[in-house]
Amino acid sequence: MIPKFDGLEFGIVIAMFAVVTVLGFLATRWRRGASLASVEEWGLGGRRFGTVVSWFLIGGDLYTAYTFVAVPALLFGTGAAGFFAVPYTIAVFPLVMFAAARMWSVCHEHGYATSAEFVRGRHGSAILALLVAITGIVATMPYIALQLTGIRAVIETMGIGGDWPLWIAFVVLAAYTFTSGLRAPALVAFVKDILIYVMVLVAVIYIPYKLGGYDVIFRGAQSALAAKGYSTLLTGSQYLGYTTLALGSALALFLYPHAVTGVLASRSRDVVKKNMTLLPAYSLMLGFIALLGYMALAAHVKPVGGTAAKPDTTTIVPVLFNSEFPHWFAGLAFGAIVIGALVPAAIMAIAAANTFARDIYKPYIRPSASEREEGLVSQIASVVLKLGAVGVIVGLKLTFALEFQLIGGVVVIQILPSVVLGLYTRWYHRWALVAGWVVGMGLSVYMLYITPSTTAAHFGSASFAFSSWGIDTKLTIWTGIVGVVANLVVATGLTPVLARLPRGRDETSPDDYLEAEAPPMPFGPGPAVGQT
Amino acid sequence: MENQTKPGSRKLILLLLLVPLVAVLVPAFYNFTNPSIGGMPFFYWWQLLWIAGVAVCVGIVYLVTRRTR
Numbered sequence: 131m132i133p134k135f136d137g138l139e140f141g142i143v144i145a146m147f148a149v150v151t152v153l154g155f156l157a158t159r160w161r162r163g164a165s166l167a168s169v170e171e172w173g174l175g176g177r178r179f180g181t182v183v184s185w186f187l188i189g190g191d192l193y194t195a196y197t198f199v200a201v202p203a204l205l206f207g208t209g210a211a212g213f214f215a216v217p218y219t220i221a222v223f224p225l226v227m228f229a230a231a232r233m234w235s236v237c238h239e240h241g242y243a244t245s246a247e248f249v250r251g252r253h254g255s256a257i258l259a260l261l262v263a264i265t266g267i268v269a270t271m272p273y274i275a276l277q278l279t280g281i282r283a284v285i286e287t288m289g290i291g292g293d294w295p296l297w298i299a300f301v302v303l304a305a306y307t308f309t310s311g312l313r314a315p316a317l318v319a320f321v322k323d324i325l326i327y328v329m330v331l332v333a334v335i336y337i338p339y340k341l342g343g344y345d346v347i348f349r350g351a352q353s354a355l356a357a358k359g360y361s362t363l364l365t366g367s368q369y370l371g372y373t374t375l376a377l378g379s380a381l382a383l384f385l386y387p388h389a390v391t392g393v394l395a396s397r398s399r400d401v402v403k404k405n406m407t408l409l410p411a412y413s414l415m416l417g418f419i420a421l422l423g424y425m426a427l428a429a430h431v432k433p434v435g436g437t438a439a440k441p442d443t444t445t446i447v448p449v450l451f452n453s454e455f456p457h458w459f460a461g462l463a464f465g466a467i468v469i470g471a472l473v474p475a476a477i478m479a480i481a482a483a484n485t486f487a488r489d490i491y492k493p494y495i496r497p498s499a500s501e502r503e504e505g506l507v508s509q510i511a512s513v514v515l516k517l518g519a520v521g522v523i524v525g526l527k528l529t530f531a532l533e534f535q536l537i538g539g540v541v542v543i544q545i546l547p548s549v550v551l552g553l554y555t556r557w558y559h560r561w562a563l564v565a566g567w568v569v570g571m572g573l574s575v576y577m578l579y580i581t582p583s584t585t586a587a588h589f590g591s592a593s594f595a596f597s598s599w600g601i602d603t604k605l606t607i608w609t610g611i612v613g614v615v616a617n618l619v620v621a622t623g624l625t626p627v628l629a630r631l632p633r634g635r636d637e638t639s640p641d642d643y644l645e646a647e648a649p650p651m652p653f654g655p656g657p658a659v660g661q662t
Numbered sequence: 663m664e665n666q667t668k669p670g671s672r673k674l675i676l677l678l679l680l681v682p683l684v685a686v687l688v689p690a691f692y693n694f695t696n697p698s699i700g701g702m703p704f705f706y707w708w709q710l711l712w713i714a715g716v717a718v719c720v721g722i723v724y725l726v727t728r729r730t731r
Contacts, residue, residue, distance in 0.1 A: 210693075216709045217686035220716045224679035227720060345701025362695075363705055369689045377687055400728070407721040413713045421706070 135289035139452075142461030143284070143468055147299070150318050150469050154306030157313040168505040169243050172311030173484040175395045177238065181408070183316055184401050187477070188392035189412045190319030192383060193219075195280030195471035196273075198326070198419050203443040205423030206431075209351075209360035211368055214376045215420055219413035222380035227406040230384060230393050232553045234402045235645040236638055237394050244481075245390050245549045246489040252552045254634020255560035256493065261567050262545045263489035266387040269542035270482045273386070275519040277478075279444055280471040282523075284464040286434055287448035293524045299472065300520045304513045307476045311509070312395055315476040322473050325466035327415060333463075334418040337425045337454050347421075350428030362424070367604035371593050374608035382539040382610060385546060387481035388474065399646050419447075426450045475516065483511035537578055540592050540610035544570045547614075547621050553643065560634045562624035570617025577609045675726050682716040 158166065166172050179187060197215070204212030233248070242248045246266065250259035278296050285295050306314050338344050352362045364372055383389055396402050426446040433441040434449055448467070451460040487508035492499050499507070548563045580598050583590025593606040685691070685708075692708040699707050 210705060213706065213709065216713070220686045220709070220712050221683055223716055223720050224682055224723075227679070227723070343701055348698075348701055348703060348706075362703060364689055364693050369693075372689050373687050403724050403728075407717055407724050410713050410717040410720075413716075414710070417710045417713060 136452075136457060136461075138457050139288050139461035139464055140290070142458065143288070143465045146462075146465030147302075147468060150321060150472065151302055151306060153317050153321065154303075154310060154314040157306070157310040157317040160310075160313050160317055165502075166309075166311060166505070168501040169484050169487055169508050170241070170501070172505050173480055173487075173508050174243055174391065175312040175316060177395055178397050179316065179395050179401070180397050181401050181404055184392070184396045185405050185408050186319040186323055187312075187316045187395065188389070188405060189409055190315065190322055190470075190473040191388050191392045191477045192409075192474075193412045193416055194273075194277060194474040195467050196276045196474075197416065198467060198470060199280050199283050199444040199447050201416065201420045202423035202426065202447050205351075205420055206426050206446050207360075207423075207443055209355040210362055210364045211360075211372060212423065213420055214372050214379075216413065216417045217372075217376040218379040218383075219416055220410070221377055222383050223406045223410060225380055226384045227403060229550050229553055230406065231399050231403050232643040233390070233549075234393055234396060234399050236553070236642045238399075239642040239645050240638065243391075243394065244387060244485045244488050245385070245545065246485060249545075249548050249552060250489075250493075251637045252556070253548065253558075253560040253563065254636060255564070258548055258560055258564055258567075259489060260494075261564065262548055263485050265541060265545050265567075265571075266385075266485050267482045269538040270387055270478050271515065271519065272522070273388075273538055274475050274478045274482075274515060275522045277471040277475040278520060278523045281468050283442065283444045284448050284467050286442060287445050287452055288464065293520075296520050296524065299468065300475070300516050303472050303476055304479075304516045307480065307516070308509050308513055312391065312477065312480050315473045315480075316395075318469065318476075319473045322466065322469045323412075325462065326470055329463045329466050330415050330418055332459075333422065333425075333451070337422075337429075337450070340454060341425065341428055347424050347428040351424035354427040354430075368606075371606040371608065374611045375593065378543060378608040378610045378614075379539050381546060381614075382543040385542045385549060386478075386538075387485050388478040391477060391481040391484065422447050422450060429454065475519070476512075479512040479515045479519075480508075482515055483508040486511045537589065537592060540574050540578065540608075540613060541571070543610040543614045544574065544617055547618055556636055557625065558621055559625045559628045559631065561628050561631055562621045565624050566617040566619075566621030569620045570613040573616045574609055574613030577612065581609070675723055678719045678723055682712055682719050685715065686712050 170176060201212060201215045204215075206212075233245075236242070236252075237248055240248075240251055242251060244263065244266070246259045246263035249262045250256060253259075278300070281296060281299055338347055341347055341350075348362060355361055384393070393402055396405070423446065426449070429450060431446050431450050431453065433443045433445045448460075448464060451463045455463070487504045491507045491511075492504055496503070544567055547558065547566055551558060577594050577598075578592065579588050581590045581592075581594055582588065592609050594609045594612065595606045596603050692705055694705060695703040697704055
């Protein structure tokens with residue numbers, strides 16, 4: 131089914147895009163230091179963001195447009211299992227609170243801009259740092275590409291064919307990110323999130339009112355799901371999969387380079403910790419957005435786009451808005467989704483570009499690179515990454531990219547022992563951590579490889595069915611958990627064995643992990659530790 | 663004030679971080695329809711409620727550990 135072109139909606143989306151573009155370019159002037167030409171300034175906004183800006187930046191970064199279209203699509207398609215996004219975004223905050231604070235402190239003290247730099251400094255291992263850098267970049271790239279699916283869902287719903295809007299959106303985004311760096315998405319995130327909060331609030335009150343209450347919605351969803359063999363409750367055999375997916379995703383989230391960038395751009399350790407209390411507000415929004423999937427079921431929404439046999443279910447939220455709201459309001463919502471895709475895409479590209487500049491270009495290509503050159507390399511890399519992402523989405527089949535995103539978390543969690551345990555202990559031997567990474571990554575990729583989906587023989591899902599190993603059960607588990615446990619077992623087992631090999635030099639000291647606040651390094655010594 | 667709190671009781675407060683984890687990561691606790699609120703099954707409102715719960719737990723830990731960690 132191809133929807134009719136809607137001029138009003140299209141006009142509103144274009145106008146919103148234009149406003150955000152102007153903001154993006156103006157962001158160059160926002161709280162700028164002496165020069166933007168360094169990773170510190172361009173890629174971390176000078177590490178000067180306070181509580182409110184950080185809240186919008188990290189929130190806009192982690193709760194992406196893709197989440198907003200994919201999570202309801204998951205509930206629409208498979209019922210209760212899709213609600214894992216809620217326990218996932220609850221579990222993440224208690225899990226990472228102290229680790230993120232320690233990460234901020236040690237990186238601030240030593241001027242690290244990426245987790246790979248921290249790993250090099252902590253474990254004294256260039257190989258391990260390179261593995262961490264590559265893991266981060268590989269996990270992030272498909273994530274950038276996926277943000278485009280949010281935009282695509284909207285343009286399909288508005289009845290626009292072709293990929294040209296994707297190119298235009300990303301070329302413009304690349305241009306202002308190039309000039310303004312992290313300040314651009316930080317500023318745009320304000321607009322994005324205020325819009326999305328308003329949309330969601332209106333939607334979760336107005337749509338149930340129109341459909342006849344949550345009672346009708348859940349009963350309608352249940353009968354629609356039952357017809358497909360799913361339910362609004364979990365089955366016993368889904369428990370393990372639900373728990374491990376939520377827990378694993380929570381553990382993986384702050385290992386992504388873009389999450390680290392958001393944390394490191396904060397002004398102080400206190401800002402990081404305070405935000406762990408404030409960020410759950412986004413989870414509440416996500417929870418209600420997830421329920422839009424059931425509202426779509428109850429309202430008998432038919433997804434558009436994709437192919438006739440397999441329509442693009444990520445379009446259900448835009449289609450729902452289109453059918454339940456006046457078109458001017460739907461237009462605003464579509465604009466919010468488009469902007470909601472641009473913010474995280476920009477931060478992800480900046481984070482991956484910083485990783486490239488600091489952890490690959492500088493150590494391996496031009497060790498003599500100046501700060502200025504490093505900054506320029508990062509700027510160029512961010513443009514290449516974004517355009518590459520559009521190329522991937524347009525060139526490859528969309529479902530293919532979706533599968534890679536599922537793999538993202540499985541891949542990125544393999545750096546947990548090096549990064550997170552590294553924040554707490556020096557006990558692990560660097561070569562044991564390398565061996566753990568190799569085994570964990572190898573096992574995970576193998577398990578993903580033998581997991582089919584309905585349309586593909588390999589890399590079908592990040593939920594691993596034990597029946598693939600000939601075990602007679604319906605149980606599934608999130609692949610990344612198995613991989614990271616293997617990783618930890620190997621790293622722990624080999625550390626005593628490798629004790630005779632030389633250890634790497636640790637350039638950090640225990641106090642570095644507790645440092646509270648100090649002016650940026652170049653300007654001399656800060657106040658004593660613990661002072662506020 | 664902060665310095666007068668015993669280190670032991672400050673450590674104990676960290677257990678508060680475990681509460682939301684257990685509450686939402688064990689589906690056997692909440693995979694039911696009843697009691698439902700306004701038509702929303704227990705499964706959904708229980709997990710949504712814990713979003714506020716996690717903010718409170720993390721918030722308390724933040725306030726207690728503000729100056730020390």
